[in-house]
Amino acid sequence: MYGPFTNESSGTNAAQRTYSPAPLTADTDLLNALAAAHRLHAKQLTILAFLNDHRDPASPGQTIALSYARIHDATQVTIEHIRRNGLHRLLTSGLISVRTQSFSGTIYRLHYDAPTVRTVLVRLQGATAPHPDAIREPRSTSSITALREELTFVEDRLALVRQLALSRQELKRQEFLLTLDDGQLQWLSRESMRAVDGQEGIRFIRDRFPHYEAERLRLLDEWIARQAFGQRIPTLSSSDVQEITT
Numbered sequence: 575m576y577g578p579f580t581n582e583s584s585g586t587n588a589a590q591r592t593y594s595p596a597p598l599t600a601d602t603d604l605l606n607a608l609a610a611a612h613r614l615h616a617k618q619l620t621i622l623a624f625l626n627d628h629r630d631p632a633s634p635g636q637t638i639a640l641s642y643a644r645i646h647d648a649t650q651v652t653i654e655h656i657r658r659n660g661l662h663r664l665l666t667s668g669l670i671s672v673r674t675q676s677f678s679g680t681i682y683r684l685h686y687d688a689p690t691v692r693t694v695l696v697r698l699q700g701a702t703a704p705h706p707d708a709i710r711e712p713r714s715t716s717s718i719t720a721l722r723e724e725l726t727f728v729e730d731r732l733a734l735v736r737q738l739a740l741s742r743q744e745l746k747r748q749e750f751l752l753t754l755d756d757g758q759l760q761w762l763s764r765e766s767m768r769a770v771d772g773q774e775g776i777r778f779i780r781d782r783f784p785h786y787e788a789e790r791l792r793l794l795d796e797w798i799a800r801q802a803f804g805q806r807i808p809t810l811s812s813s814d815v816q817e818i819t820t
Contacts, residue, residue: 602739603686603687604690604693604694605731605732605735605736606735606739607669607690607691607693607694608698609732609733610667610668610669611669611694611695612698613667614663614667614698617649617651617655617659617660618659618660618663618664619695619698620651621645621649621651621656621660621661621664622664622670622691622695623691624648624649625637625640625664625682626684626688626691626692626695629688630681634687634688635683635684635687636673636681636682636683636684637673637681637682637684638679638681639676639681640679640680640681640682641678641680642657644679645660657775658775658778662775666788668685669684669685669686669691670682670683670684670685671685672774680774743795746798747791747795750794750797750798751794754807757809757810757811758807758808758809758810760809760810761807761808761809762790762793762807763786763790764810765789765793766790766793769789769793770782770785770786770789773785
């Protein structure tokens with residue numbers, strides 16, 4: 575069985591792997607990944623570990639094609655939970671997104687590199703499933719207090735870094751929006767709705783607005799990056815705009 579934070583090929587528990595988690599620094603990727611994942615529960619972290627261990631060797635930023643059945647067989651998480659809670663929570667947390675879907679399975683884009691995800695999993699595993707050695711040899715009160723102080727310090731740094739990053743990101747978005755005409759703004763809205771409405775399992779969600787808005791922001795960030803390479807955001811014709819607004 576592919577247990578929590580387990581490498582499927584070796585069956586080795588993540589806490590027993592030979593690598594060590596990277597030290598806590600001001601590294602933005604690690605801090606952002608920790609902030610995105612710290613509210614995930616054990617089953618969701620198990621799914622994340624599985625995805626991280628099944629990256630495409632030719633394109634490490636994404637997984638190979640994976641079906642619900644394959645994820646279930648490896649993790650023993652029920653397909654219903656994978657569909658409604660597991661992958662959905664990973665998507666909304668910003669840790670992953672859907673790259674492509676086909677009959678052979680779904681390819682997921684992982685937003686952080688493999689070492690960063692492994693470090694996050696090891697740190698979060700320590701909070702939810704202590705290593706057996708830690709159970710046999712309980713920490714002293716002073717060491718637990720020190721760990722709590724360290725956690726508080728890290729959380730404060732996380733909040734500060736995320737607030738700064740979000741403020742900068744929002745400023746870029748607002749400046750970019752000011753350069754768009756009505757046709758381009760309507761194109762953003764239309765493509766956001768199309769992308770969300772085409773997702774597997776979206777029919778179970780009645781209120782799709784939060785998903786539309788999240789996709790719109792993702793598209794904005796993508797086209798802000800594309801602008802640096804001279805690409806312009808598409809636009810709808812005046813007739814298309816009139817059809818949408820009416």
